[in-house]
Amino acid sequence: MSTVPHELTRDDVRALGLTGRDFLRELDFTQEELASLIDLAITLKSLRAHKNEPQFLSGMNLAAIFEKTSTRTRISFDVAMKNQGGSTSFLDASSSQIGHKESPADTARVLSRIFDAIEYRGSEQKIVTELAEYSDVPVYNGLTDEWHPTQMLADFLTMREHARDSDRLTYCYLGDARSNMGNSLLIMGAIMGSDVRIIAPEPLWPDKDVIAVANQAAARSGATITVSDNPQDGVPGAEFIHTDVWVSMGEAKERWAERIELLRPYQVNQDLMSMAGEDSKFMHCLPAYHDTRTQVGADIARDFNFTDGVEVTSGVFDSKANIAFDQAENRMHTIKAILVATLA
Numbered sequence: 618m619s620t621v622p623h624e625l626t627r628d629d630v631r632a633l634g635l636t637g638r639d640f641l642r643e644l645d646f647t648q649e650e651l652a653s654l655i656d657l658a659i660t661l662k663s664l665r666a667h668k669n670e671p672q673f674l675s676g677m678n679l680a681a682i683f684e685k686t687s688t689r690t691r692i693s694f695d696v697a698m699k700n701q702g703g704s705t706s707f708l709d710a711s712s713s714q715i716g717h718k719e720s721p722a723d724t725a726r727v728l729s730r731i732f733d734a735i736e737y738r739g740s741e742q743k744i745v746t747e748l749a750e751y752s753d754v755p756v757y758n759g760l761t762d763e764w765h766p767t768q769m770l771a772d773f774l775t776m777r778e779h780a781r782d783s784d785r786l787t788y789c790y791l792g793d794a795r796s797n798m799g800n801s802l803l804i805m806g807a808i809m810g811s812d813v814r815i816i817a818p819e820p821l822w823p824d825k826d827v828i829a830v831a832n833q834a835a836a837r838s839g840a841t842i843t844v845s846d847n848p849q850d851g852v853p854g855a856e857f858i859h860t861d862v863w864v865s866m867g868e869a870k871e872r873w874a875e876r877i878e879l880l881r882p883y884q885v886n887q888d889l890m891s892m893a894g895e896d897s898k899f900m901h902c903l904p905a906y907h908d909t910r911t912q913v914g915a916d917i918a919r920d921f922n923f924t925d926g927v928e929v930t931s932g933v934f935d936s937k938a939n940i941a942f943d944q945a946e947n948r949m950h951t952i953k954a955i956l957v958a959t960l961a
């Protein structure tokens with residue numbers, strides 16, 4: 618078992634060779650680079666726990682654009698910058714010129730004159746790609762319709778912390794698999810050499826181009842990729858069971874009826890967790906609809922006759938199998954790693 622370093626210098630960080638890089642999707646980095654970011658997050662997390670965190674980003678400023686709402690990603694960028702001696706300015710569509718009055722290209726040219734890095738959360742991937750093309754400073758994707766790469770660093774760190782064999786993770790994602798989380802879990806596992814099972818009804822499978830790229834990455838890494846509509850093909854033996862909301866941000870409320878029709882058999886409940894295995898863990902990027910204490914959770918329960926949760930039951934969510942809050946904490950440590958690796 619490797620030991621966590623007791624100190625970290627700027628030279629150690631620069632030796633990773635990631636200075637100035639963008640992080641727009643998992644495929645921007647090699648397996649070695651992604652693994653080195655997770656190692657860096659482990660070191661930064663440990664140093665912070667021991668009150669020995671060095672600051673590499675003093676005087677640096679991050680522009681964080683949130684065209685969609687966020688709790689975890691937003692606070693993780695903010696706290697990571699603060700811990701590292703830097704600061705964050707938040708911009709959104711309603712209080713800035715972004716989107717309606719100014720193009721991503723012009724926004725990038727302005728922000729990179731004033732800031733050291735730019736984070737973007739919004740709809741289309743092509744917006745964050747355009748920001749990166751016109752920016753002189755690193756650009757990070759804080760979630761688009763297509764990809765959620767910073768979430769992947771946290772998910773892989775969390776699985777590594779809990780796995781029996783952290784060199785080859787075995788996990789299954791059930792739910793809307795053609796959305797950001799399904800795409801990202803498929804590609805990240807393919808790059809990292811994992812045993813990845815994507816279980817969803819066929820209309821909600823990742824796009825066939827995404828599956829083709831995953832298969833190419835798997836051929837290089839030794840990953841095993843399963844995409845099936847049958848839980849029996851992916852759940853048994855999966856050490857980690859992932860799911861996500863069935864209707865994502867930016868999708869119309871009217872989508873719920875068709876999504877529920879397709880996904881009801883894929884709810885993560887106790888029967889499904891038992892099929893996975895006794896010690897299997899539950900993961901969710903959050904927020905989750907697991908009870909009626911949110912407006913959406915209550916509306917869905919009433920309108921579609923759900924008696925216990927939507928994509929996950931309260932029994933599973935409240936059980937000791939749930940490691941989604943470790944995952945949430947790890948958003949901050951892993952986002953800090955990407956900031957430090959690219960800016961220090």
Ligand code: CP
Pocket residue numbers: 686687688689690691760768902903904
């Ligand atoms: N998991 C995640 O991205 O959470 P937020 O939407 O709260 O940022």
Ligand code: NVA
Pocket residue numbers: 760796797798861862864865866902903904
């Ligand atoms: N698929 C979800 C993820 C939220 C973090 C969404 O895009 O709303």
